[in-house]
Amino acid sequence: MTDSHLTRRTLLRYGAYGAGAAALAGTAASWDRLTGADIPGRDDDSLVVATLGPAYGPEAIRTLTDGFKQLHPDIKLRINAVQAVDWSDFFAKILTQIAAGTAPDLVYVATEGVQLFAQRLGVALDKWVKRDAAELREYFADVHPSLVESMMYEGSLYQLPVEFNAADMYLNHQVLQRAGASFPAPDWTRDDFTALLRDMKKSSGSQFTPYFWTNRLWGGVVPWLFANGTNLLAESKAPGGAWLWDGFYPAAERQGRGGGFRWTTPQATDARVEEAYDYLASLIQEDLCTRPEGGNGQNLVGVFSTGRVGVTPAGGFWAGGLNLAGMKATDYDVQYFPRWRTQRMQFGAAGYALLRTSKRQEEAWEFIKYAARKDTLDRLFVTNQTTPARRSMLTAARYRETGPNHWQVFYDTLDKFPDTGPIPAPPQVAEVEQVLLKHTGTALASRRSVGPALRRMQSDLEKAMERDV
Amino acid sequence: MTNTQIQAVRPQPAAPAPVAPKPSARDRGSRLLAALFLAPTIVGIVVFTVVPIAGSIVLSLFHWNVIDDPSFAGAANYREVFGDSTVLVSFRNTLVFMVFAVALQLLIALVLALAVNGRMPVWLRSVFRSAFFFPLVLSAASISVVMKYLFNQDFGVVNWLLGLVGIAPVPWLTSENGAMTAVVLVYVWQQFGFSFLLFVGGLNNIPKEIHEAASLDGATGLRKHLTVTLPLLSPTLLVASVVGIINALQVFEQPYVLTNGGPGDSTRTVVMVIYENAFEQLRFGEASAVGVLLFVLIMAVTALQFRLSRRFVHYQ
Numbered sequence: 001m002t003d004s005h006l007t008r009r010t011l012l013r014y015g016a017y018g019a020g021a022a023a024l025a026g027t028a029a030s031w032d033r034l035t036g037a038d039i040p041g042r043d044d045d046s047l048v049v050a051t052l053g054p055a056y057g058p059e060a061i062r063t064l065t066d067g068f069k070q071l072h073p074d075i076k077l078r079i080n081a082v083q084a085v086d087w088s089d090f091f092a093k094i095l096t097q098i099a100a101g102t103a104p105d106l107v108y109v110a111t112e113g114v115q116l117f118a119q120r121l122g123v124a125l126d127k128w129v130k131r132d133a134a135e136l137r138e139y140f141a142d143v144h145p146s147l148v149e150s151m152m153y154e155g156s157l158y159q160l161p162v163e164f165n166a167a168d169m170y171l172n173h174q175v176l177q178r179a180g181a182s183f184p185a186p187d188w189t190r191d192d193f194t195a196l197l198r199d200m201k202k203s204s205g206s207q208f209t210p211y212f213w214t215n216r217l218w219g220g221v222v223p224w225l226f227a228n229g230t231n232l233l234a235e236s237k238a239p240g241g242a243w244l245w246d247g248f249y250p251a252a253e254r255q256g257r258g259g260g261f262r263w264t265t266p267q268a269t270d271a272r273v274e275e276a277y278d279y280l281a282s283l284i285q286e287d288l289c290t291r292p293e294g295g296n297g298q299n300l301v302g303v304f305s306t307g308r309v310g311v312t313p314a315g316g317f318w319a320g321g322l323n324l325a326g327m328k329a330t331d332y333d334v335q336y337f338p339r340w341r342t343q344r345m346q347f348g349a350a351g352y353a354l355l356r357t358s359k360r361q362e363e364a365w366e367f368i369k370y371a372a373r374k375d376t377l378d379r380l381f382v383t384n385q386t387t388p389a390r391r392s393m394l395t396a397a398r399y400r401e402t403g404p405n406h407w408q409v410f411y412d413t414l415d416k417f418p419d420t421g422p423i424p425a426p427p428q429v430a431e432v433e434q435v436l437l438k439h440t441g442t443a444l445a446s447r448r449s450v451g452p453a454l455r456r457m458q459s460d461l462e463k464a465m466e467r468d469v
Numbered sequence: 470m471t472n473t474q475i476q477a478v479r480p481q482p483a484a485p486a487p488v489a490p491k492p493s494a495r496d497r498g499s500r501l502l503a504a505l506f507l508a509p510t511i512v513g514i515v516v517f518t519v520v521p522i523a524g525s526i527v528l529s530l531f532h533w534n535v536i537d538d539p540s541f542a543g544a545a546n547y548r549e550v551f552g553d554s555t556v557l558v559s560f561r562n563t564l565v566f567m568v569f570a571v572a573l574q575l576l577i578a579l580v581l582a583l584a585v586n587g588r589m590p591v592w593l594r595s596v597f598r599s600a601f602f603f604p605l606v607l608s609a610a611s612i613s614v615v616m617k618y619l620f621n622q623d624f625g626v627v628n629w630l631l632g633l634v635g636i637a638p639v640p641w642l643t644s645e646n647g648a649m650t651a652v653v654l655v656y657v658w659q660q661f662g663f664s665f666l667l668f669v670g671g672l673n674n675i676p677k678e679i680h681e682a683a684s685l686d687g688a689t690g691l692r693k694h695l696t697v698t699l700p701l702l703s704p705t706l707l708v709a710s711v712v713g714i715i716n717a718l719q720v721f722e723q724p725y726v727l728t729n730g731g732p733g734d735s736t737r738t739v740v741m742v743i744y745e746n747a748f749e750q751l752r753f754g755e756a757s758a759v760g761v762l763l764f765v766l767i768m769a770v771t772a773l774q775f776r777l778s779r780r781f782v783h784y785q
Contacts, residue, residue: 092748099535120536156737209623215731291643293731303624429751441643441732453733469534469751 155240
């Protein structure tokens, strides 16, 4: 037994410490969890809309807020332009905001995140679309059903698309002239494309790359898979959606439409997938294109506008980018993606998704409608930084200054090839994309490495698709 | 056993413990003052280091995707991590990176510190010190963006320069060896300034008399460095290598921006895997499990360094 003679004073002191600690612990335990919303000024009862920052500069934000204020002076609006490198980075930041208790009411979501948000976070817009059908009839008449269908998940509509970009092929006139080649016909084939690259290579120096492509889900290997009549994940359509198609689209346009896309079963080892990879590997071996990792999008405008690249797949957004880089409307042009087994093309679209956590859902719906109005989009997309989802906005006047000459290609990609579809983006899209990027890099090291890399891709995709998000 | 021996092993009665003198009021005041000054740092360490580490350990036992409530997973996250080839490859890559990056960083820093410490005008020495330290104050992400352009196989300045001397374009960022080499080079270029400053400080602390004595004994330049400078610099070398290794094991920005972990997984590092699991795939439990493993690895490597340092580090 230890000798423990506590003096009365010591006992009182320790007692006081204990009581103080207990009081502090009790006070701490009784506090509500501190969240980002507790920061003064964070929650000012505004409708908060999160957009991808780099695409929405101060001018665009002012345009959106001023116009909305005029229509709805009673609704306070705050645009939160989240700075992010790409969609995956953007979604990560939105999820961090949600975890921090500062979830926005609306989030600008591209195809890459449509199903993830729909499945876990989004509110279906069906009831509002049905309620305001008369008001929306003009919108749907102006927007291609493929874009709308890409925003559906399991029979419900989650977003009204406001913009999209299909992977069309941009060609540099200066390089075409140097190669003595003429502008390709709309129905050009994969072999025509290869021959053109060879001509370009022959007529240019060693610091020239005929075809520049990037390693990502949109605009990378996927358009070649589409052109070869296949996909990374087997594609099917969910049932349902008749409420929308029957209500807004004529019979010819609603044929074959469903309740949104389903991408379920990985098929990386499909013979046509291997064939597409084999083709791209052969282009690399022949020095006709960059390796995918080398072809990052950041310096793409620079190398294309200076004539160091002849051809690259890009969307309507490039018209604005090339114009900013100093290219004139006559310096370049755009054509459909070349035909292989099919001439089906890929696109990605974007619109505003309403979050379940929003307490201002009616106001949010008003913003969604406002953001899809033609006058709003006219003001917002004045520099051709994207392809508007509304067909009526694609006019000669819009592209007179920026080009390209064949600007009709942008919307005709949907109108003339109605099977053109969205990139494969299931709820597990982040992992699917990472697996694609990783194994595409190794697959294209040589033609012999295509098969083994695709087998590993298949195995990783299967694991990814089994996981619940 | 003799009596004497018995007496020798018999426990002696314990001497009364020395009674510590009661601290004076002045001592108590000093201690209170010291505690007050230390408090912000201790609070900072607890809030920003101890609590997150504990949180990570707890979170590694749960499945959590931010959106839904966490659910207890036990050791499932660890089992998954050990069965995931990407995670294992990332640990291998990180260790390979660490070995090359730290060795190169220390070597370059030491050689340059010795050079700058030699006979050189003071103003020129200041210029070199500033120039070598400058990359360290820049953002690793922005540096990596610029380097990505420089190392581009088709349009980069590095290959253009190599082309001037007849060297064929190197696939810096698109081949497995090239990518790791580029990541190491960029990292070392940015980081060696820290070790360099430490070495300059360490070299200044070596008394000139010892070098003079070595000279009198006939030691020449290289021999003097090997037998005098390096042993006396060993405490600084230890600090530089410990900090260097801890930093290298946590490398993220350079491989993330330069290669995004590719081609394949060849430059994917442990912290990249943590980031991808947590913020791209919403698997915070698995990410925390990898984080805990990295923490254990860093602790083990650091402990090993200190253990080995007993043999190699000489304090004056």
